[in-house]
Amino acid sequence: MPDLLKTNVAIIGAGPAGLTAAYLLSKNEISVTVLEADPVYVGGISRTATYKGFHFDIGGHRFFSKSKEVNDLWNEILPQDMLDRPRSSR
Incomplete structure (x- = not known):
């Protein structure tokens, strides 16, 4: 695995x-x-x-996951900016 740590990665997007x-x-x-x-x-x-002067939402502005790992990651990345809102739709 040491060789992997020396790898340079390009991410597109x-x-x-x-x-x-x-x-x-x-x-x-x-x-x-x-x-x-x-x-x-x-x-x-x-x-x-x-x-x-008009605002248009492009793409998703809401994040929903039942995965604890995914939710923990987003809370780690955005500790002060992540807003919790109860889900009202099914």
Whole structure:
């Protein structure tokens, strides 16, 4: 496994999956470069766009998982910014 730790990794896309992969790899001391086509935004399509003073949600703004590991990871990454909201739909 020592050779793996010397590997440089390129991740294409700075959406939630790419940024999560980069976070986990770098946390394990693996060198990571994230490549994103959009020169302004990261987060993939999870963002709000503004046009003529109106705001439009593009992609998902809610996160829901029944996986404790996934929820723990997001709470680790966003300890102050993660908002908990009760789920009202089924």
